[in-house]
Amino acid sequence: MTRKNVLVFRELPDDQLARLQAAHEVTVANPRLDAQRAAFDAALPLAHGLIGSSFPVDDALLARAPRLEVVSSVSVGVDNYALASLQARGILLCHTPGVLDETVADTVFALLMATSRRVVELSNLVRDGAWTKNIGEDLFGFDVHGKTLGLLGFGRIGQAIARRAALGFGMPVLYHARRPVDLASQAPELQGRAVHTPLAELLARADFVVAMLPLSDSTRGMIDASVFAAMRPGAVFINGGRGATVQEDALLAALDHGTLRAAGLDVFATEPLPAASPLRTHPRVTPLPHIGSATHETRHAMAELATTNLLQALAGERPAAVFDTASA
Ligand SMILES: NC(=O)c1ccc[n+]([C@@H]2O[C@H](COP(=O)([O-])OP(=O)(O)OC[C@H]3O[C@@H](n4cnc5c(N)ncnc54)[C@H](O)[C@@H]3O)[C@@H](O)[C@H]2O)c1
Numbered sequence: 001m002t003r004k005n006v007l008v009f010r011e012l013p014d015d016q017l018a019r020l021q022a023a024h025e026v027t028v029a030n031p032r033l034d035a036q037r038a039a040f041d042a043a044l045p046l047a048h049g050l051i052g053s054s055f056p057v058d059d060a061l062l063a064r065a066p067r068l069e070v071v072s073s074v075s076v077g078v079d080n081y082a083l084a085s086l087q088a089r090g091i092l093l094c095h096t097p098g099v100l101d102e103t104v105a106d107t108v109f110a111l112l113m114a115t116s117r118r119v120v121e122l123s124n125l126v127r128d129g130a131w132t133k134n135i136g137e138d139l140f141g142f143d144v145h146g147k148t149l150g151l152l153g154f155g156r157i158g159q160a161i162a163r164r165a166a167l168g169f170g171m172p173v174l175y176h177a178r179r180p181v182d183l184a185s186q187a188p189e190l191q192g193r194a195v196h197t198p199l200a201e202l203l204a205r206a207d208f209v210v211a212m213l214p215l216s217d218s219t220r221g222m223i224d225a226s227v228f229a230a231m232r233p234g235a236v237f238i239n240g241g242r243g244a245t246v247q248e249d250a251l252l253a254a255l256d257h258g259t260l261r262a263a264g265l266d267v268f269a270t271e272p273l274p275a276a277s278p279l280r281t282h283p284r285v286t287p288l289p290h291i292g293s294a295t296h297e298t299r300h301a302m303a304e305l306a307t308t309n310l311l312q313a314l315a316g317e318r319p320a321a322v323f324d325t326a327s328a
């Protein structure tokens, strides 16, 4: 088989790098690092395949890559990629659906528990030496079990969150998605437990509103002041999808002047979260540094799937996980 040129733009585990090197000429160059940018710029015009994540592969970058056949993202989200240009040039875009669902759902549940039971705040109280008497009602939390969960987005990860909520915590689940899911064939265990619900009704009924949405033209800024205003008093908001689906000023206003009780956020409109962002230190926000899939096992599984996708595409085979660039 012809050896092609592969540009790895974010570190891969050694075993996956070795799979690529066995079949192709590989350059590892991270364009975020000053010391590696020149190597990236030199390799890009020759590259047949790109593999990496968390870097914008935009129109300008693609214009510098005339030989490109495939971009393999080590992520399920594809908001960093210029989908129209990829489609127009017939460049395959691969991603990593499925292998991270359970891990991301665990992270979202950690945020649900942490916000509702004030885990971080009360742990800090102990660390600060302020646990000098039994805590009073002012520091009590709220139950999670039995409460109503409203899910914005009910895809692979949304359904994994719903399983935890419905089957583990006895929570009724309402969901909002582009279309209802046929639970009988896709998630029979959630039949009678998760219900496709108009957005206004979901927001009026949910104790927890969890966003697990991709970022696209249709979801950018979708969670705005009107959405927060429609949530029930004392609701908790969790975002595990993408930060830019939320209007962060509206979120802050809902926390400060509205009735939102708390927010748990793994994702932000700008990442890393700028030091000046009020969300960083807000007393009722539990912020995380985009760790949804960040376990050893899952990050390795993502790298393995992305490597397989790339090798298959460069061999002229249909990769295991192609993103349909026409569908976004
Ligand atoms: N925090 C993290 O580390 C982390 C990890 C993995 C994924 N994510 C994000 O989560 C997203 C979802 O992942 P997934 O695998 O569940 O995707 P998916 O494609 O399986 O599900 C997406 C869901 O969103 C719904 N949706 C899309 N556009 C909508 C709209 N305009 N209005 C209402 N619903 C809409 C779809 O109908 C579907 O139910 C990813 O695209 C990624 O951005 C974040």
Ligand SMILES: O=C(O)[C@H](O)CO
Pocket: 053, 054, 074, 075, 076, 077, 078, 100, 292, 293
């Ligand atoms: O989309 C994803 O896979 C996660 O957000 C990691 O980038």
